[in-house]
Amino acid sequence: MKKRLFVALVALFLACSMILSSQSGQQTAGLFEQPLLITSAGQNAEVQIAAVLAKRTGLNYTLAKLATAKDLENMKTLVLVMGTSLKGLGAAGLDMDKERERVTGLVAAAQKRNIPILCLHLGGESRRGQQTDELISEFLPLARMALVVKSGNMDGIFTRICQEKNIPLVEVEKTVDVLAPLQKAFK
Amino acid sequence: MAVLAPACSFWFLVFLFPIISCRGQRIIKEEPPADRHTPYNFIGRRGMVVAAHPLAVAAGLRMLKNGGNAVDAAIATAITLNAAEPFASGMGGGGFMVIYLAREKRATVINFREKAPRAAGPRMFKEKGEAEEEWRTSSGLAVAVPGALAGWHLALRKYGTRSFAEVAARAVEIAEQGLVVSKTFSDINKDEYERLAKNAGEGTCYLKEGLPYEPGDIFRNPDLARTLKLIALKGVDEFYRGELAGKIVASVEAKQGIMTLEDLASYEAVEVSPLQGTYKDNTIVTAPPPASGGLHLLQFLNILENWPLKKWGQNSPAYIHHLSEALRFIFADREQYLGDPDYVDIPVASLLAKDYAAAVASKILAGRPLGFYPYGKFPEKKPKQANTTHLCVMDMEGNVVSLTQSINDFFGTGIVPEGTGFLLNDHMADFSSDPQSVNAPGPGRRPVSSMGPLIMFKKGKPFLILGSPGGTRIFSSLAQIILNVTEFGMSIDEAIEAPRFFSYSSEGKPRPIFVESRLPQSTIQELLKMGHEVEVREAYDKYFGGAQGIMVAGKKKVILGGADSRRDGSGAGY
Numbered sequence: 001m002k003k004r005l006f007v008a009l010v011a012l013f014l015a016c017s018m019i020l021s022s023q024s025g026q027q028t029a030g031l032f033e034q035p036l037l038i039t040s041a042g043q044n045a046e047v048q049i050a051a052v053l054a055k056r057t058g059l060n061y062t063l064a065k066l067a068t069a070k071d072l073e074n075m076k077t078l079v080l081v082m083g084t085s086l087k088g089l090g091a092a093g094l095d096m097d098k099e100r101e102r103v104t105g106l107v108a109a110a111q112k113r114n115i116p117i118l119c120l121h122l123g124g125e126s127r128r129g130q131q132t133d134e135l136i137s138e139f140l141p142l143a144r145m146a147l148v149v150k151s152g153n154m155d156g157i158f159t160r161i162c163q164e165k166n167i168p169l170v171e172v173e174k175t176v177d178v179l180a181p182l183q184k185a186f187k
Numbered sequence: 188m189a190v191l192a193p194a195c196s197f198w199f200l201v202f203l204f205p206i207i208s209c210r211g212q213r214i215i216k217e218e219p220p221a222d223r224h225t226p227y228n229f230i231g232r233r234g235m236v237v238a239a240h241p242l243a244v245a246a247g248l249r250m251l252k253n254g255g256n257a258v259d260a261a262i263a264t265a266i267t268l269n270a271a272e273p274f275a276s277g278m279g280g281g282g283f284m285v286i287y288l289a290r291e292k293r294a295t296v297i298n299f300r301e302k303a304p305r306a307a308g309p310r311m312f313k314e315k316g317e318a319e320e321e322w323r324t325s326s327g328l329a330v331a332v333p334g335a336l337a338g339w340h341l342a343l344r345k346y347g348t349r350s351f352a353e354v355a356a357r358a359v360e361i362a363e364q365g366l367v368v369s370k371t372f373s374d375i376n377k378d379e380y381e382r383l384a385k386n387a388g389e390g391t392c393y394l395k396e397g398l399p400y401e402p403g404d405i406f407r408n409p410d411l412a413r414t415l416k417l418i419a420l421k422g423v424d425e426f427y428r429g430e431l432a433g434k435i436v437a438s439v440e441a442k443q444g445i446m447t448l449e450d451l452a453s454y455e456a457v458e459v460s461p462l463q464g465t466y467k468d469n470t471i472v473t474a475p476p477p478a479s480g481g482l483h484l485l486q487f488l489n490i491l492e493n494w495p496l497k498k499w500g501q502n503s504p505a506y507i508h509h510l511s512e513a514l515r516f517i518f519a520d521r522e523q524y525l526g527d528p529d530y531v532d533i534p535v536a537s538l539l540a541k542d543y544a545a546a547v548a549s550k551i552l553a554g555r556p557l558g559f560y561p562y563g564k565f566p567e568k569k570p571k572q573a574n575t576t577h578l579c580v581m582d583m584e585g586n587v588v589s590l591t592q593s594i595n596d597f598f599g600t601g602i603v604p605e606g607t608g609f610l611l612n613d614h615m616a617d618f619s620s621d622p623q624s625v626n627a628p629g630p631g632r633r634p635v636s637s638m639g640p641l642i643m644f645k646k647g648k649p650f651l652i653l654g655s656p657g658g659t660r661i662f663s664s665l666a667q668i669i670l671n672v673t674e675f676g677m678s679i680d681e682a683i684e685a686p687r688f689f690s691y692s693s694e695g696k697p698r699p700i701f702v703e704s705r706l707p708q709s710t711i712q713e714l715l716k717m718g719h720e721v722e723v724r725e726a727y728d729k730y731f732g733g734a735q736g737i738m739v740a741g742k743k744k745v746i747l748g749g750a751d752s753r754r755d756g757s758g759a760g761y
Contacts, residue, residue: 048381049398052389086724087378091320126374129725174401175377 026168030187031145032118035060036077039067041103041135043088046122047081049175054079057183066092068102069109077186078110080143081120082136083127096131103135107142116144118185121158122175124151133157141165147181149174224727226681229748231760236264237735237748238578239275239656241757242366243267244750246357248759250349251582258286258347261580261588262339263354268576269335269609270358270411271366272755273393274375274597275576275656278414278426279435279611281334282575282592283474285461285640286346287649289585294472294642299338299456299592300633301331301614306445309627312620319620325382327444329600329613331634333426333435335592337456340423342588345458352419359415362608365407368400371729371755376400379598386442386601392608393598411608427451434604439611442602453631464539466643466669467492469650473641475535476528480591480639482535483517484662488669489544490516501675502706504713505553507688511700511719512551514663515692519560526625527632555718560692575656577640579737581649581746587737589640591654637661643669650739651679655751657732660689664732672738679738679749683756687731690719703728727753 038054038061040047047065054061061079064071072078080103089099110117119140121127140146140161145168148158153171162169170181220227229235234257236247247264255263261284269277276282281301287294315322322328343351368376376383376399389397392408400406418425425431432451439446462475464485471488473481490513499505524533537543551557575593594612602611617634619626626635637659643651651672655664664687671682686705691698699720702711705727714721724730733754738747750756 045378045380048384049377052384052397085378086730123377126370126377176396176398 026166028145028168028170028181029184031168032116032186033076034186035062035075036079036118036186037061037067037071037075038063038079038081039071039103039106040065040081040083040088041099041139042082042084042132043092043094043099044081044083044085044123044127045088046083046120046127049122050079050081050120053175053178053182057179057186059183059186066102067106069105072106072109072113072115075115077118078106078115079118079120080107080139081122082132082139083121083123084129084131084135085127100135100138103139107139111142117142119143119146120178121146121148121152122178124149125154128152137161140167143167145185146170147172147178147185149178223752224684226678226684228678228680229750229758229760231746231748232744233583233761234260235581235737235746235748235758235760236260236578237737237750237756237758238264238268239576239733239735239750239754239756240268240271241755242271242357242361243578244757244759247578247580248761249357250354251580252761255349255354255582256347256584257580257582257586257588258342259349259354260582261578261590262343262347263357264578264580265335265339265590265592266355266415267358267361268578268592270361270408272372272576273408273411273610274372274379275574276335276592276594277609278335279333279599279609280592280594281331281612281614282338282590283478283636283638283640284338284342284588284590285472285474285642286342287472287587287642288346289587292647294461296459296461296474297338297342297456298459298474298478298633299334299341300477300636301334301612302450302454303331303615303618303628303630303632303634304444304446304450305630306447307615307628307630307632309622309629311628312615312618313622323616323620324596324613325386325600327439327442327446327600327602329615330439330444330446330602330611331614332446332450332454333612334454334456336418336423336426337454341456341458350419351423355415355419359412362408362412362415365405368402368404368406369755370402372406373400373402373404375597379596379601382601383598387603387610391603393603393610408608410606414607414609427454431604431607434607435611438602438604442600462535464489466673468645469673470644471641472644473639476525476533476635477633478636478638479521479525480637480661480665481641482525482538483521484639484641484665485539486517486520486544487513487662487666489539489541490548491666491670492541493545493548496670497674501671502686502688502710504710504717507700507702507710507714508554508556508717508719509551510663510667511688511690511697512557513547514690515557515560515697516547516550518659518691519695522624524625525635527635530629530632531625556697558697559695560697574658575638576733577654577656577735579652579654579735579748581652581737581739585649587642587649587652589642589652589654591638591640591656593638593656639665641665648739651736653734653736655732655734657730659691660731663687663689664734668734668736679736679747683734683736683749683751684727689731701730703731729753
């Protein structure tokens with residue numbers, strides 16, 4: 001019985017360690033403050049999932065699919081959900097150039113106001129491709145932390161950029177596994 | 188299970204298969220290739236089923252092996268798709284099926300396309316202003332009166348041999364026991380998350396604890412199983428006039444829809460004569476309007492008859508240029524003429540005249556886009572996914588079914604009548620937003636559909652059975668598959684897996700040529716040099732459809748099945 005309890009405690013400790021630390025051992029707890037603004041880079045469907053995850057973790061968030069600099073008013077964190085969806089772009093009446101322009105303006109405004117950026121990639125392997133990779137290369141280096149579903153990092157693009165820029169990276173197996181590290185990332 | 192063959196050309200199979208058979212090796216036990224995109228023909232001698240999900244294929248094959256005919260197997264497959272591929276079709280939607288009765292040497296069509304509620308009017312969406320698109324796809328107003336059950340029932344009653352309970356049995360089992368979620372299911376589930384969460388709620392079975400399913404999860408739908416059992420017990424009237432009808436209307440009303448119990452009670456699937464045309468020596472029968480896919484396919488092939496396609500080569504710059512230009516002319520006609528034939532006069536014979544096609548072909552320039560296309564009023568549509576689903580069945584008597592069914596967008600409106608487990612369509616979105624259009628919404632009208640299930644005959648016998656989802660790309664994709672087989676000698680699955688392209692016109696101007704990224708860069712550069720705008724999509728993109736096909740090869744009647752790897756297509760012969 002005692003042995004089982006010990007094993008369970010060790011497992012719990014390891015799980016907590018994984019949540020609190022990134023792959024490289026960097027601290028990922030309490031890096032961000034609320035309220036947070038959630039938007040996508042690429043008009044993907046996962047931005048809505050990110051909002052539900054934020055709701056479930058009890059975070060004070062605002063979802064704005066077409067957020068611009070003025071939406072950062074009173075915000076303390078910008079969450080960028082990465083991934084290009086041609087369907088999403090079409091529905092929003094945007095093309096990639098316009099979307100990149102929007103996100104660039106938003107990120108620049110966030111930096112000017114010292115609002116840190118949390119990058120999420122929840123779409124896995126299917127939400128990769130040239131256009132998504134361009135967004136990742138452009139905006140991920142500006143993040144304070146990245147949280148990704150593992151299958152979206154099979155080629156190590158997130159690992160490479162995060163290592164180069166010394167950005168804490170947390171990988172999870174499934175979308176639902178984002179809940180714990182997301183909660184811990186906020187004060 | 189099926190006889191399986193590796194990637195090999197059609198002619199190789201035609202000559203080799205009889206030899207293999209003579210040596211007593213009729214069944215080649217071979218595992219499918221690890222890469223699902225590698226062309227792979229399912230082979231049978233007596234019967235074949237191809238569909239968008241392996242469980243649906245197995246249900247159809249079981250029906251054939253148990254003595255059911257092609258119609259029984261097709262309906263079993265169609266109902267099982269409701270359980271196994273619920274995001275693309277189901278009893279909350281509608282479709283078309285082409286049936287060939289071998290003994291009578293006769294083809295017929297069952298039109299089970301949805302109808303607009305009687306309170307529908309031409310301005311019903313326009314007056315919503317900026318929110319129009321949302322109302323057209325994600326509200327109760329988007330739901331047209333479903334026709335699938337009436338269509339399945341009519342086909343079974345007239346041409347089948349089994350009861351609804353028998354053909355629905357496997358679907359009930361799957362809905363109860365569950366199935367392993369594929370990557371395709373998961374990806375689509377994520378893409379349509381917002382609509383599902385909004386209209387079905389986070390507690391729906393179409394989400395896993397309020398979040399999208401991941402590959403490998405188990406998806407169960409016990410409500411659907413109960414609904415199917417109820418219909419098996421009480422009959423199809425239960426859906427159109429009974430307890431289920433009440434639940435459908437309540438769920439539509441709750442989302443600001445206008446469908447009534449009278450709309451459901453008055454719905455009827457209808458049997459109609461097929462539309463017929465030719466490509467060179469081949470005869471094609473397909474569904475007539477309001478299905479537009481077959482009509483446009485025949486128009487397209489008529490134009491292509493005027494050009495040396497074989498000389499240009501498959502997917503060569505000249506080939507893609509000419510076909511894209513032809514597509515742009517056809518889309519101009521589509522906007523000008525296509526509506527519900529019960530309410531508008533469609534000049535079908537004129538559109539299908541060979542001299543009209545020759546006139547269009549003569550306008551197309553060899554080295555550059557024309558730049559202007561008569562009747563170019565085709566409104567620019569926002570990109571949509573492939574949605575819809577297609578299945579083909581051939582039985583040992585030679586009877587054939589080519590069936591396309593849909594709930595329009597993936598997961599339809601996302602509305603699930605309480606406790607029923609099925610999704611309601613958003614086919615009202617297929618009406619034009621222009622109140623003056625021949626395809627404007629109106630009471631009891633059927634919206635124009637892009638579906639085009641077809642059977643192609645060679646010397647009077649079924650040679651190619653084909654269809655695809657893919658919205659407005661359907662007929663373009665089907666034509667490319669037909670050309671791959673007839674002009675370039677490919678086997679059915681090679682033809683299906685080959686890279687595709689698409690274009691159309693908008694307000695008289697050419698739209699880009701959309702191509703799969705597998706096309707050589709040199710071809711894309713050549714098209715750009717000609718003056719085309721080119722938009723490169725994924726290597727195997729669902730945007731271009733998910734075709735399923737059967738090809739009958741040689742005098743020994745080798746039946747080849749091809750299923751599209753752009754979705755979870757599968758097949759089985761025996």
